Amino acid sequence: MGRALCGDKNGLKKGPWTPEEDKKLIDYIQKHGYGNWRTLPKNAGLQRCGKSCRLRWTNYLRPDIKRGRFSFEEEETIIQLHSVLGNKWSAIAARLPGRTDNEIKNYWNTHIRKILLRMGIDPVTHTPRLDLLGLSSLHNQYLIQSFANHELLRNVDQYQPLTQSNHCHAQVEETQICSVPFYNEEQQLVMEPNVNQFPSNFNDYVMPSILTEDYVPLPPQYNYYGSDYQTVMDPSIETSNFHPINSNQSLGLGSVVSTPSSSPAPLNSNSAYLNSSSTTEDETESYCTNILKFEIPDILDVNDFM
DNA sequence: AAGAGTCTCAACCGCGATGAT
């Protein structure tokens, strides 16, 4: 079928938009709305094709667009939804108010994808890269643990001076083991709330910052699960058997990580400490596979996108 | 200071889906 030419083949302008063009487009849409993108540029006095106008409006000029860094929640939502939906950027964007599919796509390709790769996770399948597992199970185990510890790390970040993160970045490359994922009786990964569980000297506590390279420390009262819930990470929580929230409602990584069903002994409490010396490659793979089985909360009705 | 390399993201391209005729 014939396609409408777009671009300089039709004498239309291409490339970056000027402020004048933006103003024309905004003015026109504010007055007339955006019904027919085909005729809009002509009516608005723009030397652009409708496609270009639509893109400019939806990706940049729309008043409800949220600018700035992606929050941690947004980042997690993207990862979770991508694990289910794949590269359905528009569907993912539909769950992130103020974010465009293009923005999410860019963020995925420039940040999240790299982070997952660095962790030995295939960004397409969201499973551990078996080639890397074969090469270095130890390294991958560490990386996966880091993934699980993401939230823990964020919390610890609050106790550490920024300079520590540099130290941690360096350590990541040295394949140091740092793991403190704990599981409660429901085999949900929870982060031990007792600060005493951490090494007494935080300066010695090697903290990988794989997922947190862009992390901006949040206020101490920041609640990972939203203001309606007591944070899992709040060290002030006294119960050691803390159940974060109904996993079906959770958006957090903590809840989306599940204990490997093949594990002969349930991982619970402090015994769940994953020790490289006591974990076989099979166990590691199983763990890795399960750790990446994201639970999609009910509020994220996948059927909406299918 | 400057050149090279890398990263970011706005914008473009091409295709499939959908609706109108």
Place this chain on the structure above:
DNA sequence: CATCATCGCGGTTGAGACTCT
């Protein structure tokens, strides 16, 4: 049902910004 016009999506590009040496 076939054809055409338009829309919207996902992949890709490339210019500018940034970082490194």
